[in-house]
Amino acid sequence: MAAEFAGYLRPDGSAGVRNTVLVLSILGLTGASARRIARQVPGTTLISMPYGRGQFGEDRAMTRRMLAGFACNPNAAAVLLVGADRLRLDAVAEQVAATGKPVETVALDDCHEDNLALSEQGVRAAARLVRDASRLRRQPLPASLLRLGIECGHTDATSGIAANPLVGRVADRLVDAGGAVVFGETMEWLGAEHALAGRAATPEIGAQIVAAVLTREGWAAASGEDLTGNNPGQENIRGGLSSIEEKSLGAVAKGGSRPVQGVVPHAAPLPGPGLWVMEGPAFSPPSVSGFVAAGAQLVLFTTGAGNSYADALAPTIKVTANPNTARRLGLQIDFDASALLEGTREPEEAADALFAQLLDHASGTRSWGEVLDEGEYAFARLGADF
Amino acid sequence: MRRWSLLILAEGDDVATALADLAAGEAPARLGDRIETLTLPAPVPLGHKVARRAIARGEVIRKYGAPIGEATDDIAPGAHVHVHNLRSLRARK
Numbered sequence: 001m002a003a004e005f006a007g008y009l010r011p012d013g014s015a016g017v018r019n020t021v022l023v024l025s026i027l028g029l030t031g032a033s034a035r036r037i038a039r040q041v042p043g044t045t046l047i048s049m050p051y052g053r054g055q056f057g058e059d060r061a062m063t064r065r066m067l068a069g070f071a072c073n074p075n076a077a078a079v080l081l082v083g084a085d086r087l088r089l090d091a092v093a094e095q096v097a098a099t100g101k102p103v104e105t106v107a108l109d110d111c112h113e114d115n116l117a118l119s120e121q122g123v124r125a126a127a128r129l130v131r132d133a134s135r136l137r138r139q140p141l142p143a144s145l146l147r148l149g150i151e152c153g154h155t156d157a158t159s160g161i162a163a164n165p166l167v168g169r170v171a172d173r174l175v176d177a178g179g180a181v182v183f184g185e186t187m188e189w190l191g192a193e194h195a196l197a198g199r200a201a202t203p204e205i206g207a208q209i210v211a212a213v214l215t216r217e218g219w220a221a222a223s224g225e226d227l228t229g230n231n232p233g234q235e236n237i238r239g240g241l242s243s244i245e246e247k248s249l250g251a252v253a254k255g256g257s258r259p260v261q262g263v264v265p266h267a268a269p270l271p272g273p274g275l276w277v278m279e280g281p282a283f284s285p286p287s288v289s290g291f292v293a294a295g296a297q298l299v300l301f302t303t304g305a306g307n308s309y310a311d312a313l314a315p316t317i318k319v320t321a322n323p324n325t326a327r328r329l330g331l332q333i334d335f336d337a338s339a340l341l342e343g344t345r346e347p348e349e350a351a352d353a354l355f356a357q358l359l360d361h362a363s364g365t366r367s368w369g370e371v372l373d374e375g376e377y378a379f380a381r382l383g384a385d386f
Numbered sequence: 387m388r389r390w391s392l393l394i395l396a397e398g399d400d401v402a403t404a405l406a407d408l409a410a411g412e413a414p415a416r417l418g419d420r421i422e423t424l425t426l427p428a429p430v431p432l433g434h435k436v437a438r439r440a441i442a443r444g445e446v447i448r449k450y451g452a453p454i455g456e457a458t459d460d461i462a463p464g465a466h467v468h469v470h471n472l473r474s475l476r477a478r479k
Contacts (some may be wrong), residue, residue, distance in 0.1 A: 012406040055462075080478075108446035156433075157432055157433025158432075161395070161403045161405070161433065162405075165395065190476070191474070191477075192452065193452070195451075195452035195453075227475070228474070228476060228477030231477070237468075237469060239433045240403070240404070240431065240432070240433030240434035240435060240468070242435070242454065242455060242467065242469050242472045242474075243454050243455040243469075243472060243473070243475075243477070244474055244476050244477050244478070245452070245453060245454040245455060245474060245475065245476055246449055246450075246454040246455070249449065249450040249452055249454065250450070253395075253450060258398070275448050321392075321447055341405050341406075342388055342405070343388040343389050343390040343391055343405055343406075343408075343416065344388060344389065354413065
């Protein structure tokens, strides 16, 4: 039987695993008004962009991909855009409207710079959108509609040997079911880039993987950092890691074993099904935000010592194979994989169980991060401002 | 009840990784759906590696099905493999 979940079918054929109304401030100036709107209307999720002027080049392009990507993510049933000038608001609104889902805009300029008038208009608009969104119902949908982001944070010796290979098996299951998987953290490919490139669907994609690592290594070298000099660090070495290759192979194990279909720029939409790698920062908040802007509705997140980071729009499912972490952090860890480390559970059986749990979260079961309202987001930056 | 105490991550790997702090002696290592027995000459901590076979100095050492470095010394079967006898091929100091 084909794998299924119960989700919200959107007008463009994508699937939401949640049904929130996104209140998106597209400019740092309107963040406070957007926050007031989101607080006053339950059923909304706030994302507030702290920048928006004085950016240029690829940095500006990346920021715009983030805004459009969050707005188009199918976990949002509808979007309220909050901004200052009509021109920028309409540009983003047009991208959302292309998905067929409802979008409204409120502009500070239209309110003659009256921030309270802006939030009052916004509250009314958000209320209407929430009411309409509540009419939508879940229905059985194929797992092929799922796009999964994969991240690791605060890893330890158990991550590379147990939690990451487990999540890799789940990634393989979703790719085989016709879904899409993305992982990023370019610097964590350092030392494993040739192994990863060897799995690329074409030699050109393999060359892009190697080039992406060299580019970031070059940035580091230009600022006086040698990324391989003290890597693995002393803590890694005590944990048993002997080389940068070994450390990175353990990190990329979380992406599974299927061919890499392409290198996606940070926050750019995933072009289709299969496994993708995203060129982007290694720190979890901006890395995960890049996946969610690319369309990921769910995130699988492995940790060794524990890591509470969760995404605002996409349920973030925490997996650890460290028995102490699983025991200590019962309201953070969603899937306890420590039996793999204890040599008592079959790896394939554990992967079946985690895949089933992933579909269950897709169908509405909350992750601990959602229960505790830990959802966050981060906008990555490249370069200086005007 | 623990059924294996080391893990071999891919076919053709030269090392097995300890899933717990292990004493010297025989230890079962899991690879795919089978188990092989390794004999450890000395204790090995959690997360550390031992050789599955005799490895000669200069040979490439594989884990996860890919090279993780080269041997800087001859390594006996079951012996600890770490920074004292493995050198990265990527980081050349």
